[in-house]
Amino acid sequence: MYLFKSYNLKKTAAVFMLLLVLKTGGAQVAKTGAAKVPITGTVTDAATGKGLVGIRVSVENFSAAITDENGKFSLNVPSLFTDVMISGDGYETRQLSLKGKNSITVSLLDEYHQSFQETVSLPLGKTLLRNIPAAVSKYDAAGEWTKPDETVDALLQGRVAGLNSIRRSGTPGVGANLFLRGYNSLFGTNKPLIVIDDMLYDVNDYGESIIANNYTNPLALINVQDIDNITVLKDASSIYGAKGANGAIIVTTARARQQATKIDVGIYTGVTAVPEKLPVMNAGSYRTYLGEILQSKGLSSSEIAAMPFMIDDQSHPEYYRYHNNTDWQKQIMKAGVNRNLFLKVTGGDNIATYALSVGYMKNEGIIKNTDLTRYNTRFNAEFNFSKKFTGSANLSFTYNEQNLKDQGISDKTAPVFVALTKAPFLTANEVNDKGVFSPNLEDADILGVSNPAVLIENMQAFNKYYRFFGSFKFNYAITKTLTASTLFGVVYDKVRENIFVPRKGVSNDTLNNAVADSRLGSQVKRLFSVYSDSRIEFNKVFNRLHSISSRLGLRYHHNNAEQDFALGFNSATDELISVQNGVGALRQIGGGIGEWNWMNTYFNLDYGFNNRFFVSLNAAMDGSSRFGKEAADGLAIGGVKYAVLPSLSAAWLASSEDFMKGSFIDLLKFRASYSFTGNDDIGNYTARQTYISQNLLGMQGLVRNSIPNPAIQWETSKKLNFGADIAVWNERVGVSLDVYRSKTDNMLIYEPMVSPTGIDNILTNGGSMVNMGFDASVNVRVVNTKNLKWDIGANAGKYKNEIKTPGTGFETEFAGATILTRYDNPANLFYGYKANGVFSTAAEAVSAGLRKKNADGSYSNFAAGDIRFADLNGDHIIDENDRQEIGDPNPDLFGGFTSRLAYKRFELNILFTFSQGNDVYNYVRRRLESVSGVENQLNSVVNRWRADGHVTDMPKATYGDPMGNSRFSDRWIEDGSYLRLRTASLQYNIPLKEGFVKYASVYVIGNNLLTFTKYMGYDPEFSANPGVFAQGIDTGLDPQFRSVTLGVRVGL
Amino acid sequence: MMRRYKNWIICLAGILALFFSGCKKQTDDHNEVTDGALKNNLFELISANPDLTTFANFLKQTGYDQVIASSRNYTAFAPVNSVLATLDASISGNPDKLKKFIGNHLANQLYYTATITATTRIKMLNNKYNNMLGNKIGDATITVKDKYASNGVLQVLDKMLPALDNCWEFLSSNPLAPVKQKDFMLSLFQNVFDTTNAIVIGVNPVTGDPIYQPGSDSVYTNLFWNRVHDLRDESKQFTLFMLTDAAWDAEVNKYKPYYVTGTTDSTTKAASWSVVKDFAVDTVYDPATIPDTILSKFSTKVPVNRPAIVQTIKVSNGIVYILSQADVQPSSKFKPYLIQAENYAATSHDRRSNTYFRDRYNTVTGKDFRDVLVLSHGVALFNIRYDITEVPSIKYKAYWVAVNDFQTVTHTQKLGIGIATSTTFGYTTVALNNFNEVYIGEFTISQYKPVFNIYLTAANSTTASANPLVCDYIRLEPSF
Structure with a gap:
């Protein structure tokens, strides 16, 4: 274990800094000549009970001592009501209040123990968690040698109470949508602000991908192996002004902790497993079904019998073409291979330290011919130009290449959907009348369904994207208490995408003026931004009681984004794949330009009284090119509106008070905060008059795009938070609880316009929404012996979302679902019909007497074999008035369980994630059980209603579904709760003799190994887009999959 | 050390095992065949x-x-x-x-x-x-x-569904089918040109037409199937009348006078066809509800005398009645010929530039009509030919409508029966602006003519005002 003392670099660094502080502190003591009160004590190892040698015990800026071989120490303290700091290599750091005692006994846990005594990175610097009045969670990522394939957003899943990280799909690198404490906006972003190394990391999407339902995740450009730690700031994020409404995720990347050169090499390789297939009908069941559908379409029995797939005569020339039993899902999925190489070098001297890393990763998706390749480099350095003048540089460049496929709702080109619905009696390859297969792939079939194998082999969809993200920072210590610093950074980001859909093997698409056989496209998205953050900082402790630190600063952010795309159609042959080969008349060219500025003036004041009371005031005044000049709120300076957003937070560390002296409670802290934050994701030009190009009969012109709203402003989020942190059992048990209520005012809503304007609606700040909830986390060191250490942890979050916009609300359509947003209800309720089974007999249907109105005004009666929809208003007509709330995609509870079991040289880390009580709309199952078309269906469709008296829950097969049996109803709403063994890693630290190789570990890492769910789709976790209205809707994105990775890490 | 936790681990493993085994996937239940x-x-x-x-x-x-x-x-x-x-x-x-x-x-x-x-x-x-x-x-x-x-x-x-013969199978193979009618209907087989299954073996270098392999370009088919109804068609339902031999002979003999030809055989054949073509309809008439008269495909009234029904045979695609008598009236069988004058077969000279097809309004009937006018053609005895088919040997009354509204003097024209210069009818003066049907006269056709020519002949003059031809239609009314 000794070999791995540097494992947790952060702690070692903290100790280092402390030593420095102590040195100078000792000098001070002599000068001030304050009262000296001697204390004695013993520091023991909590695991063995033996005294610890070499542990530093100190009072900040006053005195320090080191324990002897029995763990004993004696120290002079200013008073018996002060705090002492205890820290040592390989052990946790602890700040202890003497509370009048002159003798203390401390047993320290090891450095892996999670406690409230850790140092966390906050927007303006590092602080001990115990002294922070805000609601903050920390995730120590320095050990992410066991998760080489994760992205930052997915990494946080199940780790932070209140942060709901929902992975978008199973596409490599696609990451997760993050929702911190519910929703704060309906039409603006709900993403927490991401800050990497003190600089905003842009994660917005500048234009939809031309690859269907693909998301280019900017966080895929961050190698998690580069990350040192992550802080999630849940409230009091006013320091980020109009960007802080969704909280902030503060990421610190690796840097050198020692001047000695250290080289870390990680090599991983893994395999992924194809997910369990959806049980679609086999060729026989499908043919029976198809016969019924064609009969209900009105084809005569002779016409059906003449269909080539119905002719069972082996001498028929097309017999072999139509008599197969193909598992199409197998055709498009395959187990993939993951590779990951990582090299990190840290070191330096007393002038400069550096951390340099390079990485290569190639992850294959479970859909054939999809993968993500990443090349990443990072250079972080810290300079001491002089004692007073220091600086740092954080530079990174990452280049990603992805081979992709369409996914989700893309009936003709998404391999997963096509494979599920493709007739199983067909095959991928052409076959002649003798049954001999050709290497050539089949064309689209007579039912109009594409060949999934062509989508895999011949369709091209790939992107290349890179980002340069770099900053320099300079600090100058003007006096001991006053520091000035400035940071300047640049982001250059580019995404290139190309698609080609061949004509052969893919069913045609219909444009408004032509039929598209082959489809070609190219897109470039570009972002350039300049960022600066300059501040003056004041730090002082008065009379050992009052600590004050204050900052005044200015941030400036200039952004320039551009998107350009070209789509072409019908290239002359399938060999001509680039967009210029499309037919000229059908070419579509478009894009968008976005330019905006943000200026944020901020002020911060942290006050601490005797390490007991903490108050923090943060305030920001934001100007943005996005705000309207006539915004209702804010401060007008020179005709421009500035958002003024303050927050105040306070904490009381009750356990440091004397009356807690005899208590079994080691730490008890109460927190409260109230903050105003803003959301500036209101569109770059909503306040301005905009025009868009319009093609009319071949003439290109400009038309009005919108009506300007000069009163548009930021959304204001008011957050109230109460929290408590408790630690007992020698801090082996730590519990953190938070309750919160956040209210978004001035929330963006689309207000309908009167028709003469020619514009459907206008964005206004007319909405309001409330989130209430709690977060809780608990960490327990269950077993703590010399050889066996077992930590378990759990965290959970719950939120209740309520719309407070007055009025009747509105409905949103997504993937055939109707989502209701109405006063006093959650923002995104599934709103549809309730199905009460299937009419078994004609008599039953007649006695129910239900009917529906057709488009031509006539009525059709629901008959035997149709769904019995609930008739809410009792008028016997099933129409939109019979809809009701049928589901809520928001979970009752979400979070994770962790376990870390270390036995001798083995370490087993386990993370379970769960989501409980969330409803899911299974769009894919709706398509696969619609019983209304020629597409293949789930095997459950074999149970479709057949004849009078058949009791079943699957309606009869009717072409085109004239009665709307597959309409959006609770038939498609499922319980999306799940418990998943998200990651499990087993690590063995190889014993080595001191030599060239300093340490080595081997890893076996499993991802998504087990999932317990009642959900009937591939996987209950998906997020089609970051919007509130897309949550809980399974549009058939590529599913999550299991993977097992073997890795080795070597330290030189 | 491990021993201390052994029991724990075993317990945990047991709980996990229970958990897994208890978890049958919902998907499996949902997709299981329930019935x-x-x-x-x-x-x-x-x-x-x-x-x-x-x-x-x-x-x-x-x-x-x-x-x-x-x-x-x-x-x-x-x-x-x-x-x-x-x-x-x-x-x-x-x-x-x-x-x-x-x-x-x-x-x-x-x-x-x-x-x-x-x-x-x-x-x-x-x-x-x-x-x-x-x-x-x-x-x-x-x-x-x-x-x-x-x-x-x-x-x-509760009963079988016997696989009955269809109409044609009954007719051709069932002994119940009366022999004479059956023989006649089976005699109607012939080769008919049909390229559906033809094999092209070359192209005529002169005309460019395909050359077919001999034997492949025709089908052996029955006239009755093509001209009346394909009695083999199982998807349709027919009523077929068959006459007992005596009744057949009587009926054929009745029609022989209308089919006078050079030979007895051909007369019999023509008369037989004339009889049989009205004996199949594509409607099923149940014995209980069959009406007393049925309209055939050729609009001939076929009387059904119930006592004369000798036998009723159900077939898979309809019903066959065997009748001992069928008195189909010639007046119903032979229809008048209405010859639209503008639909002529030929003209004696190429006078397309002098030929007018006129849309006019008939002030007498109140209807629109189209006629033909050949004016200033400059040919004496210029004539237009019309073909009529399967003309029985009976007497006809001839009428026409000819409107002379294109000049102020009357002209003459005549009907040529058989040949353009026939003297059956003399020249008739076409009155000015007369929209009425004009009776031309009576003529008798002595022999059955598969094809027969009627002419509209102009005056034997080259004077433009004297030799126009104009006609809306010619009507030939059978006269018994």
Whole structure:
């Protein structure tokens, strides 16, 4: 274990800094000549009970001592009501209040123990968690040698109470949508602000991908192996002004902790497993079904019998073409291979330290011919130009290449959907009348369904994207208490995408003026931004009681984004794949330009009284090119509106008070905060008059795009938070609880316009929404012996979302679902019909007497074999008035369980994630059980209603579904709760003799190994887009999959 | 150290194991086939029914068991054992006949009693049809209805569905069919040019037309199928009248005078065709409800004298009546000829530039009409030819409508019967602006003419005002 003392670099660094502080502190003591009160004590190892040698015990800026071989120490303290700091290599750091005692006994846990005594990175610097009045969670990522394939957003899943990280799909690198404490906006972003190394990391999407339902995740450009730690700031994020409404995720990347050169090499390789297939009908069941559908379409029995797939005569020339039993899902999925190489070098001297890393990763998706390749480099350095003048540089460049496929709702080109619905009696390859297969792939079939194998082999969809993200920072210590610093950074980001859909093997698409056989496209998205953050900082402790630190600063952010795309159609042959080969008349060219500025003036004041009371005031005044000049709120300076957003937070560390002296409670802290934050994701030009190009009969012109709203402003989020942190059992048990209520005012809503304007609606700040909830986390060191250490942890979050916009609300359509947003209800309720089974007999249907109105005004009666929809208003007509709330995609509870079991040289880390009580709309199952078309269906469709008296829950097969049996109803709403063994890693630290190789570990890492769910789709976790209205809707994105990775890490 | 936790670990493992085993996937439940009936195919369903063992055995004998076990959809109309016990041994003992018989109880696709609310002709696997309505099919009643299996539906019948001959099969092979009419109808076979299945072996270098392999460019077909009804068509339903030999002779003899030809044979043949072509209609007339007169395809009134019905034979695609008498009236059989003058076959000279097709309004009838006018053609005895076909040897009265509104003087023109210069009729003066039908006169055709020419002949003059030809139509009315 000794070999791995540097494992947790952060702690070692903290100790280092402390030593420095102590040195100078000792000098001070002599000068001030304050009262000296001697204390004695013993520091023991909590695991063995033996005294610890070499542990530093100190009072900040006053005195320090080191324990002897029995763990004993004696120290002079200013008073018996002060705090002492205890820290040592390989052990946790602890700040202890003497509370009048002159003798203390401390047993320290090891450095892996999670406690409230850790140092966390906050927007303006590092602080001990115990002294922070805000609601903050920390995730120590320095050990992410066991998760080489994760992205930052997915990494946080199940780790932070209140942060709901929902992975978008199973596409490599696609990451997760993050929702911190519910929703704060309906039409603006709900993403927490991401800050990497003190600089905003842009994660917005500048234009939809031309690859269907693909998301280019900017966080895929961050190698998690580069990350040192992550802080999630849940409230009091006013320091980020109009960007802080969704909280902030503060990421610190690796840097050198020692001047000695250290080289870390990680090599991983893994395999992924194809997910369990959806049980679609086999060729026989499908043919029976198809016969019924064609009969209900009105084809005569002779016409059906003449269909080539119905002719069972082996001498028929097309017999072999139509008599197969193909598992199409197998055709498009395959187990993939993951590779990951990582090299990190840290070191330096007393002038400069550096951390340099390079990485290569190639992850294959479970859909054939999809993968993500990443090349990443990072250079972080810290300079001491002089004692007073220091600086740092954080530079990174990452280049990603992805081979992709369409996914989700893309009936003709998404391999997963096509494979599920493709007739199983067909095959991928052409076959002649003798049954001999050709290497050539089949064309689209007579039912109009594409060949999934062509989508895999011949369709091209790939992107290349890179980002340069770099900053320099300079600090100058003007006096001991006053520091000035400035940071300047640049982001250059580019995404290139190309698609080609061949004509052969893919069913045609219909444009408004032509039929598209082959489809070609190219897109470039570009972002350039300049960022600066300059501040003056004041730090002082008065009379050992009052600590004050204050900052005044200015941030400036200039952004320039551009998107350009070209789509072409019908290239002359399938060999001509680039967009210029499309037919000229059908070419579509478009894009968008976005330019905006943000200026944020901020002020911060942290006050601490005797390490007991903490108050923090943060305030920001934001100007943005996005705000309207006539915004209702804010401060007008020179005709421009500035958002003024303050927050105040306070904490009381009750356990440091004397009356807690005899208590079994080691730490008890109460927190409260109230903050105003803003959301500036209101569109770059909503306040301005905009025009868009319009093609009319071949003439290109400009038309009005919108009506300007000069009163548009930021959304204001008011957050109230109460929290408590408790630690007992020698801090082996730590519990953190938070309750919160956040209210978004001035929330963006689309207000309908009167028709003469020619514009459907206008964005206004007319909405309001409330989130209430709690977060809780608990960490327990269950077993703590010399050889066996077992930590378990759990965290959970719950939120209740309520719309407070007055009025009747509105409905949103997504993937055939109707989502209701109405006063006093959650923002995104599934709103549809309730199905009460299937009419078994004609008599039953007649006695129910239900009917529906057709488009031509006539009525059709629901008959035997149709769904019995609930008739809410009792008028016997099933129409939109019979809809009701049928589901809520928001979970009752979400979070994770962790376990870390270390036995001798083995370490087993386990993370379970769960989501409980969330409803899911299974769009894919709706398509696969619609019983209304020629597409293949789930095997459950074999149970479709057949004849009078058949009791079943699957309606009869009717072409085109004239009665709307597959309409959006609770038939498609499922319980999306799940418990998943998200990651499990087993690590063995190889014993080595001191030599060239300093340490080595081997890893076996499993991802998504087990999932317990009642959900009937591939996987209950998906997020089609970051919007509130897309949550809980399974549009058939590529599913999550299991993977097992073997890795080795070597330290030189 | 580990020993201390051994029990814990065992417990934990046990709990986990329970957890896994207790978790049957919802997806599996959802996709399981819930109804036992849907786990069996149609043949298994039939085999499992103790009342249908005979039928099941027949299915096996005929190989249909394999067919209805396949994944296409079928409806089986299965007669119960007691009914099949009475099946004629000549059928059950003959594999071909049995296959045909059993095939008549199986249909592609699903037919439920509840959904067949209008009489539906269901094609069976032997390519014959049965009529189904509700719980009736053919003469049988469905006693146990709508029993579904994975690939079809079973209807249990109280009667068999015999695989009857169709009209044509009856006519050509059944001894009940009267010989003379049958012989005549079977004599109507001939080769007809048809390129559907022709094999092209070359191209005529001069005309560019394809050259067909001899024998492949024609089909041997029956005139009756093409001109009247294809009595083999199982998808339709026909009523066929057949005359007993005596009645046939009487009827043919009755019509012989109208088909005077050079030879007796051809007269008989023409008269026979004339008789038989009205004897099949594509409607089924039930013996109980057959009306006393039926209108044939050629609008001839065919009287049905019920006492004269000697025998009624049900066939798979309709019904055949054998009659001892059929008194079809010549006045109904022979229709007047209405010759639209503008639809001529030929002219004596190329005078297209002098020919006008005029749209006019008839002030007498109040209707629009189109006529032909040939003006200033400069040819004496200029004439226009019309062809009429299958003209029986009877007397006709001739009429025309000719409107002279294009000049102020009258002119003359005449009808040429047989030849342009025929003297059957003299020149008739065409009055000015006369929209009435004008009676020209009577003429007799002494011999049956498969094709006969009528001419409209201009005056024997080259003067423009004297020799125009104008006519709306010519009507030839049979006169008995």
